[in-house]
Amino acid sequence: MTAIPVPAERHRQEVSTLSDAELVPLARMGDEPAIRAIIQRHNRRLFRTARAIIRNDAEAEDVVQAAYIKAFSNLAAFRGDAQFSTWLTRIALNEALARVRRQKNTTGLEEIDMQTRWGGDVLQFPSSLSATDPETELARSQARHLLENAVDELPDDFRAIFVLRDVEGMGTDEAASYLGIRPETAKTRLHRARKLMRQSIENQLSGAFSALFPFDGARCAFMADRVIAALRHKTP
Template identity: 50%
Template sequence: MTASARTLDFAGLSEPELVQLARLGRGEAFGVLMQRCNQPLFRTARSVMRDDTEAEDVLQEAYVRAFQKLGDFRGDSSLLTWLTRIVLNEARDRLRRRRAMVELDAVERAQEAGQVLVFPSGQAAGDPERDAARAEARRLLEHAVDELPEAFRLVFILREVDGRSVEETADSLGVLPATVKTRLHRARRMLRESLNAKLASALDGAFPFLGARCGRITEAVLARLQATGLAVA
C-alpha cells in the first residue's frame, strides 16, 4: 500500500468514491459510510421495532446483508435510500418471525397449561445521558410516536424527525409522494390529539443517536465484515 493510500482522507470523500473503495474491501470506507447513515437508519429501525436494543440488532444485521451485496447498488437512488429499504425489510422480517414463534408457543402453552403468552411491549428504558430538563417531554413524545400505526409512524419519523424530503420518503417506502403527504397529515393530527403543543420544542431531541451507540454499531459491523473477508483493516 502506498503512503498516499494510507493517508487518504476518507471522511472528505464523496459517496460514490466511498462506495467504490468499500467494494474493494477498504474498512475505512465502510466505517465512514456507516457513520453518515447510522442515525437515520437507527431511527428507521426503531420506528418499526419500538425498542432501542432491537433496533441496534436490526441495523447491524441489515448493514452486513447490504455490504455483502454492495455490488448490486447501482446508484439510481442515494445509498441511504437503498439502505433504508434493507433496514425496513430486516425489521419487518424479524417481527414476522417473532410473531410466528409467539403464536406457536402460545398454542402449545394453551394446550398444556391454559396459559396465553403475552407479546412484549417493546418499550425502551430511559437514557440517563439525555438532558434532564427535557427528558420527560421527549419520553412522552417518543411514546406518542410509538403508538402511531406503523404506516404513519414510518412517514413521521422519516419526514419530521429525520428530515427527509417527500420524494426520498416515498422512494424509501415504495409509495407515492401523495401518500406520504396524506400519511404525514394524519400522523400529525393523531399526535396533536395526544400531545400538548408545548411539547413541540422537544422534537429535535427525540430518538437521539448518541456517540457511544454509533461507535458500537460501526465497530461491530466492521468486525463481522473483516471476519468474513469482505473488508480489511
C-alpha cells in the same frame, strides 16, 4: 467480498471528508476506515428508520447491523442508479419489515385500517429546542422522552411516515418511495399521525424532533466495530 485487511497505518487522506461515491469503491476493497466512515455517516437515519418499524431500541440496532452486513457483503449489487443513502435505507427498511413479519404478534403495515376518522388541522412542531443552560437541557431530555413515547403509540404505518418525514426530514415523495406508497397516501397518513401526536402531547411541550432516538457517540462507533467484526468473521 474482498477480505478486509487490518490497516497498518491511517489513510493519508481523512476518509470522513470523502463523499459516499468516493467511499463506496474503497469499501468494496475492504477498506475499514471507509466502512467505518459510511457506518457513522448513516447510522442515525438507518436507526431511526428501523426504530420507526420495530419500536424497540435493541431490536432496531440488530436490524441496522444486519442491514450493514448485507449491504457491505453485496456492494457489487449497488449500481449507483440511486443515492447510496437511499440504497442503504431501503435495505434497513426491508430488514425491519421482515422482522416484523416474523413476529406474529405485530400487525403488518398494510393491515392498519385507514378508514378511521380523525379531524383537525395539521400541527407543525418546531424542529428543536434552544439549549443554553442545564434547566433547558433537562427540559429537552424530558420532552424527547415524551415525544418518543407518543411516536411509539402511533399505528405502524402512521409512525413510519411520521418518523421519515418529521423526524428524519425526508420529502414526501422520498418517504413515500421508501414505504412503497403513493405520495397522496403518505400525506394523508402524515396528517393523521400529526393529529394523533397533537392529541397526545399538546400543551405539554414545544417539540424537539431533531433530538429523537439519538444514535451517536460511543454507540455510533460501537456499531462500526460490530459490523466490521462480523464482516471479518464472514469473509473466508
